[in-house]
Amino acid sequence: MITRKLSLGAAVVTATALTLTACGAGETQSADLAAINVMAPFLEAQPPSADGAVQQKLEELTGKDVNIAWTPNASYEDKMNITLASSEIPHVLVVQSKSPGFVKNAEAGAFWDLTDKLKEYPNLKSTSPAVERNASINGKVYGVYRARNPIRSAVMFRQDWLDKLGLQAPKTTEDLYKVAKAFTEQDPDGNGRNDTWGITIPKWGALGSNSPYDMIETWYGAGNRWAERDGKLVPSFETEEFIEANRFVKKMVDEKLINPDFATFDGTKWNEPFFNGKGGIIIDVDSRVSVLINLFKQANPNDFENKVGFVGGLEGPDGELHTHPTDGYSGFLAIPKTSVRTEAELKTVLEFLNKMNSKETAVLLNNGIEGVNFTVEDGKAATIKPETPEGKVVNTDIKSYAQLGMNVTGNNFYPVKQASDYEQEVFDKRVEVMAEDLKSAVYNPAAAFVSPTYVAKGAQLDNIVADARIKYLAGQIDEQGLKDAIKLWKSSGGDKVQEEINKLWQDSK
Secondary structure, eight states, X not given: OOOHHHHHHHHHHHHHHHHHHHHHTTOXXXXXXXXXXXXXXXXXXXXXXXXXXXXXXXHHHHTSEEEEEEEEGGGHHHHHHHHHTSSOOOSEEEEOSXXXXXXXXXXXXXXXXXXXXXXXXXXXXXXXXXXXXXXXXXXXXXXXXXXXXXXXXXXXXXXXXXXXXXOXXXXXXXXXXXXXXXHHHSOTTOSSSSOOEEEOOOSOOOTTSOOHHHXXXXXXXXXXXXXXXXXXXXXGGGSHHHHHHHHHHHHHHHTTOBOTTTTTOOGGGTHXXXXXXXXXXXXXXXXXXXHHHHHHHHHOTTSOTTSEEEEOOOBOXXXXXXXXXXXXXXXXXXXXXXXXXXXXXXXXXXXXXXXXXXXXXXXXXXXOOBTTTEEEETTEEEEOSSOOHHHHHHHHHHHHHGGGOOOTTOOOSOOBOOSSHHHHHHHHHHHHHHHHHGGGBOOOTTXXXXXXXXXXXXXXXXXXXXXXXXXHHTTSSOHHHHHHHHHHHIIIIIHXXXXXXXXXXXXXX
């Protein structure tokens, strides 16, 4: 079996060699490319059918035969690396992250540099330079990024508990503490027993993974993964605000305001304490609001409203709002040079992607086919009920085809019409809150930069601090132990990472 390490190396060497062969042998090839080959992940039990209604509509809208090699999401990166080392490389490749394999291939010349090309295509010209910068590799754009809402962090709470205790929705981190304390100590479910806690956090230790810890640290002013201090970029965990934020979390752990099994609690069961009346607060992405509401709705369709409340980011101790965004994208669509060998062919592929990012295609990939699985009501996509066999297939297929959506000029598809007026009101409020929080977003200033040392050993380095953070919160080490782990990160290669990141940052100015 080919190991990940070997496949990465093979991909780099082979892809680069094929690139040089293709470009240096004087070969000519038609720029027409009547068929476009694509490799993409699918998340459902089975991939879409090659002759399905969505596929046919996609080819109609783009004017191309589109051959999609659907690959199971769970094994996608390994398959991608093997594909890059083969002779069957697609014209367009969905790349899910800036993995070491992709970075090495891109910097070795295996993918087209699109930095100065996308502006020529109206549907590919990003309306968010900050996100495009985040998606770049040291300032160079090697793919059309797949946009995701950058602001998604929210604080969800049992609204019925809040109302029973006469409390207001939290606006600050101190408010969060007070509500968590009341949910723990004031019998919010009214059963006369001391059996509730404030905040539920699952096993989630990794740094920079948009965990509840990351969000709280950003609210405290520690930055987002990296922060600028005295004209230099430093990891967020080197800031005093990082220590202060974790003191705050530890205080809540010590006072039993957080579930005692936070270090081991299964994340797939995160909703259960909230729904079952054990834990009253979840800090996560705002889409979980609708998931929680639906749980109450399934349990009692006649009594599910006003069970779930939410707010966005919280003001920190400095009185400022520092909201925690994601990098704003989830991978990109990249174009390998081994299959797209000339500028003329590249233009053909970019014109195809430009059509893929049109409003009509965005609606297809995200909503489906009007009249088959949805209708438009008040500017929203309303699911056709009862679901027909044809509609069911389309509804399933678009969950995979959405992986091809880029939306770099914004969401040009219809928002989904919610099932009830109450759910629509909550959804609209979520949109408003996230849009308002975007004004205070603290982006990772180092998101675009790839440190060679970090590529080689970043995961091991980060685990030093991540493990220490959990141990500190659990009381297994003290604050000095946490600070010692940060020093160990620096001496084990972190200083070199910081040096490389800062050089790339300065060079980009």
